[in-house]
Amino acid sequence: MTTPNPLLEVEDLVKHHHTPAGAVRAVDGVSFAIGRGETLGFVGESGCGKSTLGRTLMRLHEPDAGTIRFEQRDVTRLGRREMRPVRRNVQMIFQDPYGSLNPRRTVRQLLTEPFQVHGIGDAADRRERVGRLLERVGLHPDHAERHPHEFSGGQRQRIAIARAIALEPRLVICDEPVSALDVSIQAQIINLLRRLQRESGMAYLFISHDLSVVGYVADRIAVMYLGQIVEIAPKAELWREPLHPYTRVLFSAIPLPSPPSQARRERLSLKGEPPSPIAPPRGCRFHTRCPHAMPVCREQAPALREVEGGRQVACHLVGAA
Amino acid sequence: MTDGSARVWWRFLRNPGAMLGALILAGVVALAAAAPLLYPEGPFEMVGRPYAPPLSEFLLGTDMLGRDIAAGIAHGARISLLVGCVATLVIVLLGTLIGSLAGYFGGRVDSVLMRVTEFFQTVPSFIGAIVLVAILQPSLASVIGAIAIVSWAPLARLVRGEVISVRNREYVQSCVALGMGDARIILVQILPNVISTVVVAASLMVATAILFESGLSFLGLGDPNIMTWGFMIGAGRAAMRTAWWMVTIPGIAILLTVLAINLVGDGLNEALNPRLKQL
Amino acid sequence: MPQSLLRVRGLRTEFRSPRGSWFPVVNGVDLRLEAGETLAVVGESGCGKSMLAYSIMRLVPRPLGRPAGGEVLLGGRDLLQLSEREMRAVRGRDVSMIFQEPMTSLNPLMPVGEQVSESIREHESCTSGEAARRALELLDLVGIPEPAKRFGQYPHHLSGGMRQRVMIAIALACRPKVLIADEPTTALDVTIQAQVLALLDRLKREMGMGIILITHDLGVVAEWAQRVMVMYAGRKVEEASAEEFFGGPAHPYSRALLASVPSPELVLADGDHELTEIAGTVPPLDRLPQGCAFAGRCPRVQDRCGEEQPVLRPFGSEGRMVACLRADSPRAGEIGR
Numbered sequence: 001m002t003t004p005n006p007l008l009e010v011e012d013l014v015k016h017h018h019t020p021a022g023a024v025r026a027v028d029g030v031s032f033a034i035g036r037g038e039t040l041g042f043v044g045e046s047g048c049g050k051s052t053l054g055r056t057l058m059r060l061h062e063p064d065a066g067t068i069r070f071e072q073r074d075v076t077r078l079g080r081r082e083m084r085p086v087r088r089n090v091q092m093i094f095q096d097p098y099g100s101l102n103p104r105r106t107v108r109q110l111l112t113e114p115f116q117v118h119g120i121g122d123a124a125d126r127r128e129r130v131g132r133l134l135e136r137v138g139l140h141p142d143h144a145e146r147h148p149h150e151f152s153g154g155q156r157q158r159i160a161i162a163r164a165i166a167l168e169p170r171l172v173i174c175d176e177p178v179s180a181l182d183v184s185i186q187a188q189i190i191n192l193l194r195r196l197q198r199e200s201g202m203a204y205l206f207i208s209h210d211l212s213v214v215g216y217v218a219d220r221i222a223v224m225y226l227g228q229i230v231e232i233a234p235k236a237e238l239w240r241e242p243l244h245p246y247t248r249v250l251f252s253a254i255p256l257p258s259p260p261s262q263a264r265r266e267r268l269s270l271k272g273e274p275p276s277p278i279a280p281p282r283g284c285r286f287h288t289r290c291p292h293a294m295p296v297c298r299e300q301a302p303a304l305r306e307v308e309g310g311r312q313v314a315c316h317l318v319g320a321a
Numbered sequence: 322m323t324d325g326s327a328r329v330w331w332r333f334l335r336n337p338g339a340m341l342g343a344l345i346l347a348g349v350v351a352l353a354a355a356a357p358l359l360y361p362e363g364p365f366e367m368v369g370r371p372y373a374p375p376l377s378e379f380l381l382g383t384d385m386l387g388r389d390i391a392a393g394i395a396h397g398a399r400i401s402l403l404v405g406c407v408a409t410l411v412i413v414l415l416g417t418l419i420g421s422l423a424g425y426f427g428g429r430v431d432s433v434l435m436r437v438t439e440f441f442q443t444v445p446s447f448i449g450a451i452v453l454v455a456i457l458q459p460s461l462a463s464v465i466g467a468i469a470i471v472s473w474a475p476l477a478r479l480v481r482g483e484v485i486s487v488r489n490r491e492y493v494q495s496c497v498a499l500g501m502g503d504a505r506i507i508l509v510q511i512l513p514n515v516i517s518t519v520v521v522a523a524s525l526m527v528a529t530a531i532l533f534e535s536g537l538s539f540l541g542l543g544d545p546n547i548m549t550w551g552f553m554i555g556a557g558r559a560a561m562r563t564a565w566w567m568v569t570i571p572g573i574a575i576l577l578t579v580l581a582i583n584l585v586g587d588g589l590n591e592a593l594n595p596r597l598k599q600l
Numbered sequence: 601m602p603q604s605l606l607r608v609r610g611l612r613t614e615f616r617s618p619r620g621s622w623f624p625v626v627n628g629v630d631l632r633l634e635a636g637e638t639l640a641v642v643g644e645s646g647c648g649k650s651m652l653a654y655s656i657m658r659l660v661p662r663p664l665g666r667p668a669g670g671e672v673l674l675g676g677r678d679l680l681q682l683s684e685r686e687m688r689a690v691r692g693r694d695v696s697m698i699f700q701e702p703m704t705s706l707n708p709l710m711p712v713g714e715q716v717s718e719s720i721r722e723h724e725s726c727t728s729g730e731a732a733r734r735a736l737e738l739l740d741l742v743g744i745p746e747p748a749k750r751f752g753q754y755p756h757h758l759s760g761g762m763r764q765r766v767m768i769a770i771a772l773a774c775r776p777k778v779l780i781a782d783e784p785t786t787a788l789d790v791t792i793q794a795q796v797l798a799l800l801d802r803l804k805r806e807m808g809m810g811i812i813l814i815t816h817d818l819g820v821v822a823e824w825a826q827r828v829m830v831m832y833a834g835r836k837v838e839e840a841s842a843e844e845f846f847g848g849p850a851h852p853y854s855r856a857l858l859a860s861v862p863s864p865e866l867v868l869a870d871g872d873h874e875l876t877e878i879a880g881t882v883p884p885l886d887r888l889p890q891g892c893a894f895a896g897r898c899p900r901v902q903d904r905c906g907e908e909q910p911v912l913r914p915f916g917s918e919g920r921m922v923a924c925l926r927a928d929s930p931r932a933g934e935i936g937r
Contacts, residue, residue, distance in 0.1 A: 045789035045790065045791065045792075046760075046789055055494075058498050060494050060497055060498060080500075080502075080503075083500065084500035087498060087499060087500035088500070090498075091498060091499075092494075092495065092498045094491040094494070094495060095491075096491055099490050099491040099492060100491035100492050100494075100495050101492050102492040102493075102496075102510055102514070103492075103514070104513045104514060113496070113499060113501065114499055117499050117500050117501045117502075117505075118500065152881045154881065160495070163495065163499075164495075182644035182645055182816065182882075183644065183816060183818075183857060183860050183861055184644060184856065184857060184860050184877065184878035185644075185881070186860065187860035187861075187875040187876060187877045187878070188877045188878075190862075190875055191874050191875055191877060194874070209789065209790070211790070212819075212861065212862045212863070212864075212867065213862055215862065215864070215867035216862030216866055216867050216875070235867065236867075236868055239864065239867055239868060240868070249791060250790065250791060253790040253791045253793065253794040254790060254819065255793075255794075255797075255817065255819030255820045255822065255823045255824075256819050256822060256823070256863070256864060257818035257819045257821070257822045257846060257858060257861055257863065258822055258846055258863070259822070259842070259843050259846040259847045260822060260823070260842050260843055260846070261843055267794065267798075269791075269794065269795060269798070270791045270795075272745070273759050273761065273762070274759075
């Protein structure tokens with residue numbers, strides 16, 4: 001789908017990690033776009049490259065090839081200094097609320113850092129902003145003098161969110177932001193993220209292995225397999241009818257908390273293990289495990305093609321239908 | 322790691338070994354501080370008859386030239402502590418700088434710095450120090466410099482390892498994502514989380530530096546104008562059979578000081594990294 | 601009633617607080633497990649579900665914790681009364697356990713096949729050839745492809761899913777009557793999770809085992825368990841058949857837990873429908889409030905809840921229990937999600 005005037009546009013992004021065993025093709029030709037105020041979810045199983053994608057977009061990893069355009073500007077090769085104003089508009093929330101906050105800094109110091117780095121406001125002004133930020137994420141301004149270890153996991157994730165939204169970014173990359181939290185706390189954080197989005201109109205790139213969470217939060221969902229997007233579609237369409245064989249397996253594997261007698265779904269199982277991202281299969285990367293693999297799948301990699309209603313699928317089967 | 326300093330102190334104070342070490346060390350420091358008052362004439366002054374045994378007219382006896390050994394011990398303490406502290410300071414600065422640059426930037430910077438570090442690590446340190454002092458002419462500055470040059474490499478490696486582990490933590494990544502500058506990330510975000518390791522390593526290095534200095538002085542490579550413990554042992558060793566105290570007393574001074582510093586260092590280690598002790 | 605496979609009565613385990621006093625982490629829990637049944641124990645971190653498992657296995661970490669009463673009856677014996685030596689014979693032979701992270705529970709320096717045959721020889725006297733043959737069968741049984749090739753490989757050669765299968769093979773080596781699975785699939789991807797849980801289900805039916813499935817994932821419970829037990833702050837607060845539980849949980853905590861998971865209906869209901877939050881966090885176990893431990897977070901709290909400890913009482917149909925002063929007979933409109 002071509003989003004008109006997109007906020008972020010990614011084209012053929014490639015990022016390989018070099019290891020002694022060979023290059024891990026973590027992100028291998030990924031293209032998509034995010035519109036303003038939109039939430040694009042990324043799902044896939046471990047090793048599919050979704051986390052590397054988030055970090056590469058954030059330029060925490062240097063991309064090997066492809067382009068990243070933010071608000072029409074190519075930011076793929078910007079230097080650190082030129083990148084700084086862009087970073088004001090793109091922020092990130094990490095999975096581990098115990099690892100993403102420096103244990104030696106107080107909450108006030110943690111939340112003042114964004115303003116210091118970008119030279120915003122004076123001391124009094126920053127104080128006031130920190131107080132407002134804490135309130136926005138549901139913490140008490142009195143908490144500012146404490147250290148991260150004095151908070152629970154959920155509260156720490158709120159602090160991390162406050163830090164990420166301090167500069168009012170237009171895009172926040174959320175890398176598994178609720179995966180380390182208990183379910184009741186997950187709900188608090190998800191509601192908070194959605195409320196903040198309604199208030200400020202920022203866009204989210206929401207990475208998670210939990211399809212229910214992504215399904216709930218996202219407007220559109222991209223499914224990744226071995227470093228590539230296999231399907232990208234508005235979430236309702238994807239939930240009603242996944243088109244790519246991998247997406248279908250993935251969705252049938254989600255355990256649903258409904259009475260056992262109801263809705264016994266057909267469970268599709270996947271044969272074998274995911275192939276190594278160091279040497280992905282030739283042709284369609286999913287053909288080794290696909291129940292519908294045809295000879296052409298072994299030879300030729302299917303391109304991500306527009307199907308109908310803003311959906312894109314990379315599968316020979318779907319293209320032919 | 323995130324404990325308040327109060328808790329760290331509490332753990333330190335409850336450790337009997339560390340407290341004993343701290344007590345001895347405090348005694349050595351007091352002696353060093355009081356040396357000019359106790360023995361204003363200096364350690365080289367011949368104040369009495371030679372070969373006086375301890376507990377005669379002099380508390381710790383005299384050496385073969387009639388110099389008061391107690392004065393030598395007191396003034397020698399000043400030098401030992403000075404060399405130990407200054408050399409360690411230089412080691413910490415050098416080691417932390419090189420270790421954190423290598424660990425933070427990685428890649429080519431890391432390879433170059435680590436090859437240099439390895440070079441210094443392969444030279445046997447005491448022999449290296451002897452050669453350096455011999456080339457530079459013995460003086461207090463050259464002794465300190467030589468000790469620092471042969472000892473910084475292990476600390477640089479240690480710091481590099483710690484910096485690499487902290488660098489990959491998400492809170493450092495989030496600062497990169499914020500657009501924070503490298504210097505600020507290293508100084509404000511990374512080093513405070515490495516400091517406890519450095520403190521522990523440095524405290525033990527003070528002891529090593531004191532031993533090195535004593536060794537160099539013993540071999541006659543110390544500053545000839547300064548009285549040190551090692552020099553006293555070196556001077557007294559010819560008379561060891563007839564006048565045991567000339568060697569033994571400075572020897573005990575070195576032993577006690579080094580032991581005390583090691584006890585304090587271990588105590589700091591346990592207080593700052595309590596997880597090592599648990600379970 | 602016929603004799604249950606496993607019966608736990610009034611089980612209590614205590615931990616020592618930093619200030620030196622002892623507080624319960626498992627507080628008077630009763631439990632019944634039948635052959636061929638999967639009982640799910642659910643709750644959030646700190647609710648005591650893992651400690652319940654460790655207590656049954658008598659693996660409570662010392663000196664941090666200590667058993668403090670109750671009975672664990674298996675085959676007419678109280679496991680808590682056995683000597684450490686006798687208990688060692690019970691573990692693996694009568695009751696086995698699998699853990700969340702298979703990497704840390706496998707010996708990294710020993711080929712996986714050998715680890716399986718070791719555990720057979722631990723409990724039964726047989727030749728090493730015989731044990732190796734049975735280990736090979738077990739690897740095949742748990743769905744490891746090319747078991748003969750995998751037999752000689754080390755744990756780091758295997759993927760997470762394969763390692764968990766090896767753990768299951770080890771746990772099942774002596775055909776235990778009871779299998780305790782502590783978050784067996786939490787570290788695994790959904791497709792692998794489905795494979796592993798299907799495997800456990802099949803083995804349970806083939807071998808007539810009872811499974812205690814400890815998990816925080818209500819979806820997993822709905823698909824694989826026959827009965828559900830909800831724990832909060834060390835106590836059992838609700839027990840029901842899976843059908844009844846997911847049809848309408850009775851305890852306010854269970855209800856909130858279920859409502860805080862995004863369901864497919866919520867996914868498809870576009871709009872500003874918020875997830876149900878549970879306010880606050882689990883109270884620290886060494887400083888539990890008086891009365892009901894959930895009172896501080898409960899949407900239906902009354903004055904009485906802060907004073908009186910609710911006891912577990914029968915609720916509705918046979919075998920259903922709930923510990924809540926406010927849980928009255930279910931009314932249709934109120935209980936739906």
